[in-house]
Amino acid sequence: MLTGLEAAFFYLFAFIAVASAFMVISSRNPVHSVLFLILTFFNAAGLFMLTGAEFLAMILLVVYVGAVMVLFLFVVMMLDVDFAEMKQGAAQYAPIGASVGIILFFELVIVLGGYTFAPQLASTVAKHTPDLATRSNTAALGDILYTDYLYYFQISGLVLLVAMIGAIVLTLRHKEGVRRQSIAAQVGRTPATGMEIRKVKSGEGI
Incomplete structure (x- = not known):
């Protein structure tokens, strides 16, 4: 049960998180959207702290805010992306997006309704929470x-590793005329292939 101070902080974090999340999708400037998303993560971390999940709160700040969102912010600011051109033709994908959103909405309703009408289900699918006084x-x-x-x-x-290798392979482009390092060729060099002797006449270059 939340106390008065905890309830006040909960409503404060929750309101700012929902408002900033709405601004993420409504802002026309992509840089502003990224900044609002960072604000959303900060308030979500505050909600985690209220529930006693301090590790998840720190991971959210360090990984998402400190790395992913900051990197995304730099990419958006450095690249000259024409977002108006990217959004052209998005209306044709609206029915598919709406159908996916409706399916996710009904799934959330089923999950929340199940916990509301049958709270004993939580004890069957979740592991028992240890005492925080004895186990952090x-x-x-x-x-x-x-x-x-x-x-x-x-x-x-492993899935993330395969996805990273696949992204590198799909985006790698070899340009003609660009000298590249070949580790196999360097290791396989012999004195016969690694040295060449030329006779240069006096007063002439190679």
Whole structure:
């Protein structure tokens, strides 16, 4: 049960998070959208702190705000992207987007309705939360990730690795006339191929 001060901070963080999230999709300037998204992450981290999930709050700030969003902000500011041209023809994808949104909405309604009408379902699908006085939130999360779901955690890392390699391969373009380093050719050099002797006449260059 939230106390008066905790409830005040909850409503403050929640209101700013919802308002800034709305500004992300309504701002015409992409730089402003990124800044509002950073503000949304900050308030979401505050909500995590209120629930005692300090590790998730710090990860949200360090990974998303400190790395992803700042990098995205620099990319948007440095690249001269014509967003008006990119948005042309978006109306033809509106029915597909609306259908996906409706499906996600009904899925959220089913999940929230299930927890409302059958609160005992949470005890069947969630692991028991340890006492915070004896086990910290970070240690409990580590127990779950690296014991119960170790193989799934490793598989997710492999999926991200494959996605990164695929993105590099798909975007790599070789240009003609550009000298590139070949590690195999360097390792395979012999004295016969690594040295060439030429006779130069006096007063002439090579």
